[in-house]
Amino acid sequence: xxxxxxxxxxxxxxxxxxTDPVKAYKEAGHTVDIISNEGNRTINGKNGDxxxxxxxxxxxxxxDYDALLVPGGxxxxxxxxxxxxxxxxKAFLQGNKPVFSICHGPQFLVNTDLLKGRELTSFVxxxxxxxxxxxxxxxxxxxxxxxxxxxxPDDLSCIQPRIAKxxxxxxxxx
Amino acid sequence: xxxxxxxxxxxxxxxxxxTDPVKAYKEAGHTVDIISNEGNRTINGKNGDxxxxxxxxxxxxxxDYDALLVPGGxxxxxxxxxxxxxxxxKAFLQGNKPVFSICHGPQFLVNTDLLKGRELTSFVxxxxxxxxxxxxxxxxxxxxxxxxxxxxPDDLSCIQPRIAKxxxxxxxxx
Numbered sequence: 001x002x003x004x005x006x007x008x009x010x011x012x013x014x015x016x017x018x019t020d021p022v023k024a025y026k027e028a029g030h031t032v033d034i035i036s037n038e039g040n041r042t043i044n045g046k047n048g049d050x051x052x053x054x055x056x057x058x059x060x061x062x063x064d065y066d067a068l069l070v071p072g073g074x075x076x077x078x079x080x081x082x083x084x085x086x087x088x089x090k091a092f093l094q095g096n097k098p099v100f101s102i103c104h105g106p107q108f109l110v111n112t113d114l115l116k117g118r119e120l121t122s123f124v125x126x127x128x129x130x131x132x133x134x135x136x137x138x139x140x141x142x143x144x145x146x147x148x149x150x151x152x153p154d155d156l157s158c159i160q161p162r163i164a165k166x167x168x169x170x171x172x173x174x
Numbered sequence: 175x176x177x178x179x180x181x182x183x184x185x186x187x188x189x190x191x192x193t194d195p196v197k198a199y200k201e202a203g204h205t206v207d208i209i210s211n212e213g214n215r216t217i218n219g220k221n222g223d224x225x226x227x228x229x230x231x232x233x234x235x236x237x238d239y240d241a242l243l244v245p246g247g248x249x250x251x252x253x254x255x256x257x258x259x260x261x262x263x264k265a266f267l268q269g270n271k272p273v274f275s276i277c278h279g280p281q282f283l284v285n286t287d288l289l290k291g292r293e294l295t296s297f298v299x300x301x302x303x304x305x306x307x308x309x310x311x312x313x314x315x316x317x318x319x320x321x322x323x324x325x326x327p328d329d330l331s332c333i334q335p336r337i338a339k340x341x342x343x344x345x346x347x348x
Contacts, residue, residue, distance in 0.1 A: 074251075077248075077251070077300070078299065080298070080299040080300075080302070081298055081299050104251075110302055110303065111302050124254070124255055125251050125252065125254040125255050126251070126254075128254070128284055128285050129303040129307075132284070133302075133303075133306050
């Protein structure tokens with residue numbers, strides 16, 4: 001069954017952590033909305049790629065989505081500036097909907113105040129913040145709960161099958 | 175009396191948060207070492223400027239310095255990857271030596287595990303991490319303790335007189 005997946009992202013995103021999962025989602029028949037500060041804007045990635053936003057954070061409702069992806073890079077840092085982004089993510093965690101997050105992505109999720117007691121992983125630089133937020137941080141390629149997290153772009157091949165498993169359908173491209 | 179000031183920094187630094195204080199330090203007769211991953215390397219700033227490192231983190235000893243400056247940008251995130259950087263900063267806080275930090279700089283200081291009970295400020299995006307580390311975060315242009323912190327480049331004109339006060343000599347350029 002086709003799922004509707006929200007991708008929350010802004011400038012300085014590590015592009016492959018968005019494009020790789022989104023391609024896999026779409027190939028598996030799911031629909032994806034790229035959500036940013038505003039709809040109809042161009043997101044400037046960390047490595048110079050441009051990504052088109054579909055919707056603005058003010059236009060969306062978490063109830064309309066089945067899962068959330070938060071890619072890494074420095075986008076998660078910048079997402080923390082607007083509390084509406086944290087409120088949006090909070091609704092997924094509170095509703096026990098899957099949240100996929102890679103690299104620096106979990107840094108943004110700290111702002112939900114809902115990481116206490118959760119097991120996850122991330123890029124090494126933000127692990128102290130996740131621990132201070134009450135999470136248990138593991139140094140593993142992928143850690144699976146309602147939160148499905150991974151450490152770096154090198155782990156993408158590992159996180160993809162877990163995304164597939166979450167939705168009960170193979171959406172891994174490898 | 176001339177002081178010896180360490181500046182801990184790596185790529186993606188917000189250049190003006192390094193160059194502005196460093197210029198003020200030097201004009202006041204203090205000496206400055208730009209310390210990075212390695213000595214004799216070029217640091218690539220967030221806005222494209224190149225900054226020459228004087229010393230590598232493996233070559234320096236905190237005992238040789240009177241104060242520490244940690245500029246912002248995304249350099250503080252990257253500094254967190256190497257625990258030797260946190261150990262270096264820890265020595266300044268433990269020794270009650272002045273630590274100046276601007277914007278995202280305090281994010282790096284979380285890794286010292288020594289922010290509990292301290293009052294400080296920072297760029298808005300990392301305040302949650304400072305609170306979770308036990309600090310009291312104020313939304314003020316400059317917050318002064320052993321830690322002298324500021325929020326953004328716009329606050330540089332305010333932090334400079336505080337730096338001057340810390341060393342008992344006017345080193346503010348404005």
